[in-house]
Amino acid sequence: MKAKTSRAPLSRERVLVAAVALADAEGVPALTMRRLAADLGVEAMSLYYHLPGKESLLDGLVEQVLGEIAATVSRLDSSDKDWRTQLRQRFLAAREVMLRHPWAPGLIGTRSAVPPDVYTYYEGILATLIESGFSYRVAHRALHAFGSLPLGFAQEVFSPTSAGGSLETETGEAEIAEMADHLPHLAAMVTAETHDLADPTLGWCDSQTEFEFTLDLLLDGLERLRG
Amino acid sequence: MKAKTSRAPLSRERVLVAAVALADAEGVPALTMRRLAADLGVEAMSLYYHLPGKESLLDGLVEQVLGEIAATVSRLDSSDKDWRTQLRQRFLAAREVMLRHPWAPGLIGTRSAVPPDVYTYYEGILATLIESGFSYRVAHRALHAFGSLPLGFAQEVFSPTSAGGSLETETGEAEIAEMADHLPHLAAMVTAETHDLADPTLGWCDSQTEFEFTLDLLLDGLERLRG
DNA sequence: ACCTGAACACCGTTCAAGT
């Protein structure tokens, strides 16, 4: 956290890198101007010389993460791969970046302006679709249907705290018994899903599996709409 | 805003109703303890007698919206309808509620605890799936694949400000020309989509259409997986 | 039981001032 070592002069880049590190280590709530400045061995007001304010700091954070995705994706080898495989590996690569920055999906959700890099990123996805025979109409809708998948996360509606998922990961037998009364189908599902589980200590929601299932569901549906 | 009229004693319910009204009128950022209290003709500290704190106020807000969805959905007539139609009308009904509370999707995204009402709501969806021949395995994954659709919103990744969508609604010819250089497919898509538009003043993203497209893509994909 | 006033520890930010 305390990176007081480097006495290089401050810069927008150095501020953003420190901000990402702080968010990774202690979460976005810990990311205050005063605290970030302290980590950089500087006074809070110094930050304003390099960034117009907090909002723009948060925009910069998103920019950093998108840059990481772009860098990761650009290293992929997509020669001789069909469109589904190309997109699949791109989305999964983005997902690896997001797993390193669990706070990023939530933060992205709060940003209003679309970071310019995003257009370049979506351009690549769109190109893949068009060159594989999709009409602009269907490709446009595909981009919407993908939702946040291209950025490497499936919008879990509640609590992106752990990678667990929206439904409780730890469910004791007592809770299930109580659930069985007024929520019979849910209780039955938990039981059914827990039963044939390879490693029950992992919980019954495997977010990687869910992510890929959603991805394939969409890709399969689109394949059928191809022009 | 100023609802100083009713001199009925404060209550959790009255606080939450006023909070929803304030968020509707001026957005969540305007919703501070002091301001909310002022709207109720009371001092800020009085709120703490009815709610443990701000976080629980926000939880209560989500609770109110979910209640509205539950009420709307319960009024639906689903007799003699297949599962796709049932879910479709349920999700679209939820969407109408969300359109009345544009701040709700963003707020829901920040909540960590799953409100209890949500389980009851998902129980109904799950029941529909199971009774239509889905296995628990596929139904479970369907719930994940739906993402936020059951709650009436498609996770737009950036800026849920207007109902416009994530890609710019207003795109001038100058911007397109400039775009054509480094983002050729995107530029072509905007042109293609704008061209055969019934009412060009509406912009080229119709969020209702996108919402229904995503919904149908998922429902069609699931239909094929039915056991 | 229900509400209040004063106070505390924090925010982001401005602005004039230092080097």
Next chain:
DNA sequence: ACCTGAACACCGTTCAAGT
């Protein structure tokens, strides 16, 4: 050009006190 100190206007919240 780059950084700082003191100050301002806000937060959420505690706590002892009023009725």
